[in-house]
Amino acid sequence: MDINVYLPASYDAGKIHATPVLIYLAGLTCSPANGAEKAFFQPYADKYGFAVVYPDTSPRGAGIDGEDENWDFGTGAGFYCDATTEKYKDHYRMYSYINEELPVLLAEKFAGLDFDTVSLTGHSMGGYGALAIYLKNAGKYKSVSAFAPISNPSNCPWGEKCFGGYLGDDRAAWLEYDPTVLIKKYDGPVAPILIHQGLADAFHYRDNQLQPENFLKASEESKFKGKVSVNLVEKFDHSYFFIASFAKEHAEHHAKYLGLVGPSL
Numbered sequence: 001m002d003i004n005v006y007l008p009a010s011y012d013a014g015k016i017h018a019t020p021v022l023i024y025l026a027g028l029t030c031s032p033a034n035g036a037e038k039a040f041f042q043p044y045a046d047k048y049g050f051a052v053v054y055p056d057t058s059p060r061g062a063g064i065d066g067e068d069e070n071w072d073f074g075t076g077a078g079f080y081c082d083a084t085t086e087k088y089k090d091h092y093r094m095y096s097y098i099n100e101e102l103p104v105l106l107a108e109k110f111a112g113l114d115f116d117t118v119s120l121t122g123h124s125m126g127g128y129g130a131l132a133i134y135l136k137n138a139g140k141y142k143s144v145s146a147f148a149p150i151s152n153p154s155n156c157p158w159g160e161k162c163f164g165g166y167l168g169d170d171r172a173a174w175l176e177y178d179p180t181v182l183i184k185k186y187d188g189p190v191a192p193i194l195i196h197q198g199l200a201d202a203f204h205y206r207d208n209q210l211q212p213e214n215f216l217k218a219s220e221e222s223k224f225k226g227k228v229s230v231n232l233v234e235k236f237d238h239s240y241f242f243i244a245s246f247a248k249e250h251a252e253h254h255a256k257y258l259g260l261v262g263p264s265l
């Protein structure tokens with residue numbers, strides 16, 4: 001697996017555990033390059049002083065029969081869960097990779113990074129991943145945001161395909177990763193959740209893959225009541241132009257909860 005890491009201008013390897021981290025989880029078909037090249041978090045990382053980690057979206061070349069046959073399952077579509085099906089359980093463990101394995105590996109390599117001060121963001125499949133990982137680990141991450149997230153994956157075609165393939169037919173297992181279910185069970189510290197959704201996004205309005213309204217509704221029955229903002233933005237589709245257009249707001253949001261700006265900013 002590959003990875004991109006952006007170290008801000010203020011990064012100093014000698015200042016042990018001084019630089020907070022924003023993890024950006026990309027969507028279906030993506031590699032670590034998509035976010036690094038097209039989301040444009042880097043100027044804001046420099047401004048506020050956080051690093052940006054861009055992981056891959058699945059194992060690569062695991063050698064599993066059929067893993068390269070679809071763009072929305074297998075390679076490039078690890079779906080940020082730990083597979084339990086016989087075929088995928090040894091390699092497709094993206095939840096543990098992001099939540100446990102990767103921070104340890106990166107902390108060894110970059111001593112200046114502070115993996116106790118981490119926030120999550122992501123796009124589409126990665127937006128779902130960011131929300132799920134945040135909500136499954138109460139208090140571990142400082143904040144979460146998402147761009148056009150797959151908000152209710154146990155209830156949409158992409159989620160049904162990936163959860164079915166990685167977790168099997170027992171839908172109860174799928175719910176353990178579904179942000180719209182997880183938010184109601186969450187019992188930890190609450191930071192406001194920031195979401196942007198384009199009103200010209202065909203994956204939402206044509207294909208019903210995203211459903212941020214379900215997540216918002218569920219949040220009203222949770223500790224996050226009044227703390228989830230779903231910003232519907234006219235004319236934007238699902239592309240990286242959309243992400244780049246609102247990266248500034250998301251960076252500002254995370255900088256605040258990563259402790260990099262005072263409450264007045």
Ligand SMILES: N[C@@H](CCC(=O)N[C@@H](CSC=O)C(=O)NCC(=O)O)C(=O)O
Pocket residue numbers: 026027028029030034038071123124125126238239240
């Ligand atoms: N190949 C597909 C489209 C795949 C696509 O749009 N992927 C999105 C993420 S979708 C949800 O996770 C993406 O970010 N693509 C990379 C990019 O740089 O735009 C098709 O043919 O429809």
